Every structure is written in C-alpha cells, then in structure tokens.
Amino acid sequence: RKEVEQDPGPFNVPEGATVAFNCTYSNSASQSFFWYRQDCRKEPKLLMSVYSSGNEDGRFTAQLNRASQYISLLIRDSKLSDSATYLCVVNRGFKTIFGAGTRLFVKA
C-alpha cells in the first residue's frame, strides 16, 4: 500500500463546476500537509498548505482530518486554467512523500 494515496482520475468537468479531490495517508506521524499542482511536463508548484482548521485561498479550500488521516481539496467555479495534475504531499520532517496525483480536465 502506498503511504499517500490519491484517486488518479481523470476528472472531466465543465467550466464553472465544483470538484473535490481526496487523499489519504497511512503514517500517523505525518506533520505537514500540502497541495501542489503540476502542469504537463512542468515542475510542481505549491498550491496551498493544509491545516486542521481548514484554509481557503480564493476558489480553493483545503481540509485536513488527522483522525481519519484524510486530506481534501475543493475547487469552486472551475476555470480552463485549472486543468492540471493535483499532488497531495505529506511531510514527516524533511521526509516528503508525494501522492501520484489526480488529473483534472476542465472543458469549455
């Protein structure tokens, strides 16, 4: 079993839709949590950190449930430019574990 698991998708949604991604992690000692996005043949870019209290950045909302070892990302009012692969990332100190990513296609 992988330490960080994500639904690989792809998710195909129309512009304006709301889409949610889920991620689970298996090591309860994990300390820091992030979402990154990666465009085709490009480097990953930090989207947002994830906190237990939940956090929002514009159209993006991230949530962490430590008890269930579950992380989520919600994208509202999807744009064409949101098409990318979304990577769930978990840290134990400097040990960084990436999920394999969830692909999102937003269509006009």
Place this chain on the structure above:
Amino acid sequence: NAGVTQTPKFQVLKTGQSMTLQCAQDMNHNSMYWYRQDPGMGLRLIYYSASEGTTDKGEVPNGYNVSRLNKREFSLRLESAAPSQTSVYFCASSPGQGTYEQYFGPGTRLTVT
C-alpha cells in the same frame, strides 16, 4: 529572482557513463532536495540536505551521490548510469527550520540508453 535553477535541461547518457546534475537557489533557503519522477509513481525523494553541510538519504538513494557545495548549490551525481535511472529529476528548496513548503526547479530529463 530566478528561484531554483537546474542544468542541464536534457541529457542522454550511455549505460555506465557518469554525470552531475546541478541545482542552485537564490531564495536563501536552508534546505534542498532531489527527486525523481517516473510515470504513474509520483515524485520520490532521492536525497535531501536539511542545511548547509548536511545530507541525508531519502526513499531511493541507491546509485546516486549528492554534494551540498554551499548554501545555494546542491548537486546530484550518477556515478555509473543505468537504464533504470531514466527519469525526470527535480531539485527543490525550502526555508527549513520547521517550514517545509518546497519550491521546484524546472527539471532535467535524463535518458540512459
């Protein structure tokens, strides 16, 4: 600010050849990392350097060595390349000292024939 830079962008090696991938950051970050990305597997940590003068193994260190040359630069060396090392290699940096969000370079696409 250039952020994180990597050289070269592309490289083709024959089995058994050696090469060094270079990485530099200008964000005054303490920590630096090397990853490889293979299709369907996500990024895997090869080595990291928590601070200048220290290096530690990640998940897949076999076949690689690293050098933290100074605070800015962190190089990855393949001593005897193998086809299994065909991959995209990313360097990243983070502030460190309890802050782990990472900023990535553009990557090096390496093919070993």
